[in-house]
Each structure stands twice: as C-alpha cells, then as structure tokens.
Amino acid sequence: MGEQIIYDMTTLQDTIGSMSKLLGVDERQITKYCVSHKDDYDVEGFFSLLGLSEYSLLDFEIYITSLHVTTDKDNCSSVKKYGLLNLQQALIKDTPLRAYLEGFGVFIEIDKKQIKYHDKVFDISKEYNGINKPVDWIIYKLYRDFQLNSFFYSDNVLKYGGGIRRRPEFLYNLADFLGEPNIEYDWIKGTNCYVIKYKTAISQLADWTFDIDKDKIDYLDETEINIHKIKWFLNQSLRRINNEIFYNSIDDCYSYLKNDVFVPVSDILRVYSENEYLEEYRIRE
Structure with missing residues (x-):
C-alpha cells in the first residue's frame, strides 16, 4: 500500500495543492498550464507536456473529499454515533429520522418491502419501472x-435543489404518498442544516461517478x-x-x-453549521 493522499477539490487552492502532491509537480506548473490552455485543458495533454506517467498514479492510496448536506434536530447525534448513513441504513438503525x-x-x-402507517399496510415490493405514481x-x-x-x-452546496437544506428529500415523497403533509413540514421546525466534509477511498465510490x-x-x-478513475478527477480538477x-x-x-457504503465517524473531517460553511468557503448568499 502506497502513501495515503487526501485529494481535496472543495476549494481552488486545495485543488491545485492536491494535484501538486499527487503528481509531484510544482503548483506554478499547474496554474501556468491552465492559464495557457483556456477551455482547452486535457489531462492527457497535461501529462504529455510535463512528461508524467499515468502508472505513477497507482503509487498512492487516494482518498477524495466530499461535502454532504444534511439536516438534524439533535446536533448531528446520529452522525457522531454511526457516521453518515445511506437512506436504507438511516431507516433501519436507531436514528432521529426513524424515531x-x-x-x-x-x-x-x-426487507419486507412494506410501509405501515397507523392501521394501513402499503406494499412497495413491485418492480420499479419508471415514475408514474407517488408510490413509484x-x-x-x-x-x-x-x-x-x-x-x-460546488459554488454553494446549500443551493442544490430538492429542498435538502430544509429536510431529507425522501420526506417530501413520503408525505405525498401518505397524504400527510406534516411529515415533511414538521421536520423543518427546529431543524438545523449541516455540511459534512468527509474522505472516502476511490473504491467506495460508484463507478458511474467517474463516467x-x-x-x-x-x-x-x-x-x-x-487509472481511468484517477484521470477523471484530475480532469475535473483542471476543469474547476x-x-x-x-x-x-x-x-x-x-x-x-x-x-x-457508509461513511464511518473516523472518515468525517469536519461538521459545519450553515454559517460556518459559508464563512469557511467565503460564500455570500
């Protein structure tokens, strides 16, 4: 196992610094290439110009950082206990969402593919074949x-659609399906938004992340x-x-x-409040 590198694209300077460390080139060479190749950047051309070998990319154990937006009523107690969970895990474990x-x-x-709501039981076992009804x-x-x-x-992760800054998107779908709007609206009351920065190994990311x-x-x-995956995020770095x-x-x-996959507590690098995130990344709303 090679040296561990945390590859960070969340800011411009972190992107340049991460490329520099991974490729062993001076930050000024990266900036110079980008300045002289406006809208004509390409990782293959970049490697050729600097005489880099793509196989050297395999010498490192690479973790990539990401920013995740979540809302919570209890100061991220579930995140601090379990880490970041996917939706299925959040509904199975003892989490604020499940409670x-x-x-x-x-x-x-x-597992049973059903939803119990008071005295009703809804079957959700049918094969997914597109979205035509709320149950889909x-x-x-x-x-x-x-x-x-x-x-x-991102320019600002808090601006992403779907209302994720206010509540889990799933609550909107569930409220619509059950005909109970308060399932969505009551979550918003007294809820705080957080931006969680974490690291993850390339192997933990879905292949389609990398096109x-x-x-x-x-x-x-x-x-x-x-190599394809690493070159993909290097190209995204040049794009950024x-x-x-x-x-x-x-x-x-x-x-x-x-x-x-879930994100264990040990891989969480920072938990930001909304204001802390905006200040850290110098974002004006």
Missing part, C-alpha cells in the same frame, strides 16, 4: 436511489479502471481551475457512494 417517522405512526420495513417515488428512493450523494465541489459505462468495465482490468480562473464560477461536481 421521527415512528412518531407519525410510520414504520418502514426495508418511494420505491425509487428506497431501492434504487438510496446511496449517499455529495459534492466534490465509466458498463460496457467499458467489462473489458478493462482493475489497473486500467483505477479553468472555470474559476477565467469565469469566477464553477459547476457542481457530484460524488456518489456505492449502495452498501
């Missing part, structure tokens, strides 16, 4: 889209897949640097953990 739903008489049984959103969120989604970088199609995976060996230097703006870059 909150049980307070409404809602019991979600992931429930099935999709619980069994297809339950992984942890975060940001490698690898299923057909390509079938004929690439493990070494080739790992380019856009911030020339346009003073960046697009969101998303990270998706594998379905069965």
